[in-house]
Amino acid sequence: MQNHVSLAGRVVVKDNGANLSPQGYAHATHVGGTIAASNVLPNVKGFLPSATLWANNFSQDVSEMASQAAQGLIFSNHSYGFDAENIGSVGVGFFGRYGSDARSYDVLANNAPYYTIVFAAGNDNGGSTPNPTKGGRDLLSQGGVSKNTIVVAAINGIQNYSGASSVTIAGFSSWGPTDDFRIKPDISAKGVSVLSLGVGGLADTEFNQGTSMAAPAVTGVVGLWQQKYKESFGVFMRSATVRALMAHTASEAGAAPGPDYKFGWGVINAEAGALVMEAKQADLATIDERTLENGTVYEVDFVYQALQPLVATIAWNDPAGTALNTGTDFNVKALVNDLDLRIINLDTNLEYLPWALVKSWTTSGAGIINKADNDVDNIEKIEITGAPSGNYRLRVSHKGTLAGGSQLYSLIMSGAGERLSVEENVLEKMVLYPNPVSDQLTVSLGDTALNDVNFEIFDMAGRKVQSIKNDTSYNATSLDINVSGLSSGMYILKAKSGNAESTFKFVKK
Template sequence: MKNKITKLFLALLALTASNNLHAQDQPMPDYVRNATNIEFLTQFAKEKSLEYETNYNKAVEMARAQNMPISGYNEGRYFSLVGYDQETGKLKYYTTTNNSATKSSLQTANAKSLHANGITGAGMKVGVWDGGVGLPNHLAFSGGRYIVKDNNTGTIEHAAHVAGTVAGGLWTDATTLGFSYDSQVYAYNWGNDTAEMTAAATAQVNPIYVSNHSYGLDFAGSGAPVSIFGQYNAQSRDADLLANNAPYYTMVHSAGNDRNNNFNPGKIAGKDLLSNEKTAKNVVVVAATQGTDDYAGITGVASVTSVGGVPPFISSFSNYGPTDDFRIKPDISAKGVGVKSISNTSVSSVETLDGTSMAAPAVTGVFNLWQGYHNQIFTKYMRSASVRALMAHTARETGPAAGPDFMFGWGLIDAAKGVEIMDEALAGTSLFKEFEITQGTGFEYSFPYNAAEPLVVTIAWNDPAGTVTSQADLDLKKLVNDLDLRLVNTDTNQTYYPWSLTRSWSVAPTSSQIAVRNVDNIRDNIEKIEPQNAIAGNYKIIVTHKGTLQGGRQAYSLIVSGAGGIMPVTDGAVSVENQVLNNLTIYPNPVDTNLTISGDLASIGAANVQIFDLAGKKVKDLNLEFTNSNNTSIDVSSLNSGAYILSIEKNNAKQSYKFIKK
């Protein structure tokens, strides 16, 4: 339920906001500047720009010598030369991910309520990279809201349509209204995109926080080997380098439309078709769904196959993942069939197109709205990790079974649910925080759960760039800083694990075993727990890490919703009580008469100690005083033989230990 304070706040903003807010300069906030590696990224942009210029000039020479085109249209898709592959010697083309073919996608993404509550993206700048630009003077972008940032660009239909979906404004054709319609679009050509994205994300005035990339490798004309699909290559690594060093910047890519082209015949059902930046860890890749506005009844197998005359909710063309190391890709889905937006043929032209190109800008628009809203109510922007955590946490369920998959990703983007989580965080009924874990430490957070709503826990982080893999289909882990999320019912000691994909290429899109939630996820930098059959009681979230953290620390974002009531306040730091309780030892085990508790007990003073049988029944309740003591004993001679849980609690810190009574 929306927070009343937030509604009032938005109403006041709507009354006082200037009509030209989007044109005002927005300096980069100090906290963003301090978190952004400006020095590294400045040099990175220079290197990538020089690399692109040298490579592109050579590619033009090769194209002319081979009588190959520089740019053009093929079956309704715009393509252009962007360089050559130094390993294969083949020319490299980018192509738009649209299919030439009635409504906007606002309803499918559940975004109309945001507009009704004054969340329109005012003051935000959003980047759109494409094969050219749209019409800056189109009526949907009146008032100087479309700024061409490249000098060497021409107008194309695709670029206009994409930008219109992201941020097209109110004009005579209201059916083409974009998501973030009070935002200003910065339009770029895709050629030197990495360097330009780096500069835009690090700009000291008017930085962008979200950008759209509805294009990808033109595989048919590239000469690239099939091994490029799912592979973590140099372009994947570049995307992760940029994202990890500019942690407030989120890149959104379309998944591509090649599922019917049999480009990877060794894989079943169109799996393993993502390439280049689309296999990076820190970018968001978007799949395309059908154009229905009423998706409430689309569940189960109807999401991926035709059942009883109902078409599949996933589009017929949208590329499937996963990556070679079985990460959850694509990340999210949005409407990409029958999307109406503006065109470039006149200042009032419109067009209806299909494609993952049309799905990605819906997600970009939602992210831009979320960033603007978060800045309004919390007076700061979110890290990209928070945006991705919110995306996964709130996604509408799609696919053949609960959980993520390699068709839809985490599900269908839900704009309103994301705002609801932010409102709940403001009211204190959900937890939505950005924390940091340092080498050798962990974080624990205890709270009660009333079982009135589903409990959901999500973490996400921007992971450092991984090592490039050149061979095909090698299941080599690309996660560098491997954080672990656990949810524990401290009353019963039951542990819940996050979702992860089944690591097998033979799993079909209709399988109910695409994802599991009973093992450790060692692949993804988004971990989401939806505990099955969770009962009311006391719970604890545990965040730890494996091995050595690169840089000695890792920022991450945490969301907890559905617990019921006000969530306990936390700053993400490990308390003294938690540290002590995590390092206690109990012995002997099995025990006959006296169970000894040993550790730095003096640091926690008095504590509540309880013993439960495995059915959850409390059999002993003690208040012990540990002052000036390193060990104490509990008489358990009266207990029947069997297994028990010893629970020690101090303030919000709680730890449980299993022991056997002889």
Template sequence: MAKVPGLHIRNFVVNETSKLTNMDGAANIDHATHVTGTICAQGILSTVKGIAFNASVLNYDWNDDLSEILSQASSGLLTSNHSYGFGSLSNIWFYGAYDSRAQTFDEICYNNPYYLPVVSAGNSRNDTSSPGSVQIANKGGYDLIFGHGNAKNVMTVVAVSEVSNYVDESSVTMSTFSSWGPSDDGRIKPDISMKGLGVRSTLSTSNTATGLLSGTSMASPGITGVVLLLQQYYKQLYSNYMRSATVKGLILHTADEAGYWAGPDYEYGWELVNAEKAVIAIRDKNSATSTKSVLDELSLSNGATYTKTITASGASPLKVSISWTDPQSSFTNSGTIEPSSKYLVNDLDIKITKDGVNYYP
């Protein structure tokens, strides 16, 4: 499988103490150094401070990534960043496909329920080469995400411009290059949006070098840092970590509206990340305040239903969502263009009932 140019590095984020370890002995490059700095640069230079600025990071190159991911996830890894992609983009079927890489990522996540990979969506929407240009011409920039970006249990990230003052959905500007979904079976991809244009971070040319880069590679490490901070905060308050489905669902649930389409869509995913709202939801978990939030981690038997009665104040909208780690599909796509297959194993639904009226997503 071909390595996609410009997407190079995987970062394993393991805890909150400051340390960086190059696991494979690969040469330093700007792309990888920039991605790492976005996650964990300590802020020794005031212009460069990572989201999780005291994090410890294990850096790997992209070779043998699946076996290395499995090893780290089995040892308690909480999150990892994947600003790279694999796949033969000479074939149209590959776009949107649930392939063997997506299947393996899902299997690893299902067997390690606290582990959440964060992956870049790719930069194919301004690709003038074949077959990307054909896909863009036929589908207007949709159906361009490939490989592990289509896995069910990962967080797939697109790049937007910096939002200095969020007012409403018009405050968020999509990049010209971010690959849009959906997956072939119609699932929402990407999952979330993050600043990925003009991101200043560390470079490899010296210990004080910094620079501006753009790409979904620059957006996904920002989300990785957010995941780590939310896990750290949750553990400080409640003495344990969230399951990966919980932290992913929390980020999607608290996101700000973006773009033309109301609600989740195939461009912005569940829209623009809002880490502050996610933190507030953690803080107010099961509290007695008017801003009470409910975060439940539950098990549901096959064919069963779960009901919860909630009394809302009416002072603000009631929002409810459900998130789960799905088992890997038993089959994958290996060459079919636009298959009709569904890759969800557990297809869960949610509704709110008030005075006999049902409300659906």
């Protein structure tokens, strides 16, 4: 309903979307409102309230997605899919199988590496399922099985998140995993009693539920992340970076530690993703977009201070695999380029492994996941808690031969407590005193003037807590900074001058 007061003037019908049925209008309007409704109505505001929506019918989605990605589209929402009630037309093996439709989305994603595709997982749980012997598992199909999309499960709303126990899956939300035991769905968001736009009038609102309602929340977060990343670093993220950030910062959900086949990596956490970007700005986190050449290994050494959990994640747009369009429960890997993420304690030689689903349809509870060599997923995440401080190494390698001779991938790492790379810096001779400090911190460059040096203070979670306007236009070589308003703890002072920058730790008493 493009003339709804909350969307008026911001909807562009790109194809024959105007030919939707009244039910289709209602569904699309509700979904579009979650993404982009303005705040003209009480209690209804989209994630991107000033955005323009490109509206499409889903019947020619792959060709239209390719065309619009070429026009600059960097994310899209797809709240549709195959209903299990139509199983008679396809057979039980259709679910969880990497078929030609899933393959087509992977081809598309690789041809448009900055384009993030968000799919609803489906609403086929809780009734008669196509695979009754699997207890509700193996319900994903089409875009929900592709490797390079984000597939969204639905949860009940959370008033106050207090850990995994505060998250409950919606009874209708379709579960994975895929036939080759990949972690699908990828992520979860609120999909029950979602208030958005209705079609009963130009200012109508209504509640609705479904993974169709959860997916646009994730799409909205993707849009916010891309906006912040562009403002912070001047470029947009690759879609693989978006998926890495999603997994890296997800809030824990489910009975098992780590990811599972109901919630994916957990609950989407918009704030946590933004904080990792800010931590990158403070040199307290890494967000890198890299290329791994065939036969090579990427390694970086760092010092872990054991002040926070250490988390590292890689993701990549994997080349499209071979479509499997007949039979049932193919335990055939869809993964083409198998990258491996490891963290090694150089002091003890202990190696830390990523999360991987246990390849069994009968495991339950905490037994569905472990830390092992993951040879099926194109997202790998290592989480380390309780490890000692010391010298560590992050390693990215690959098995076999890389199709195409190389693989683009994205790497995120946080929690180390130190910069992960050290470059020559004209500010390295700067000193801070007193340290620890009570009220006034002095920074000095010795005989060098501070004219062009600007300062920011970050806490150890990467949050910027103070910006300092430098008024030393009289060639002063030192500056006094009032830190009396900071809470006790450790902080990072970031000094920038042109292209040079340095970071320094200090303790507020």
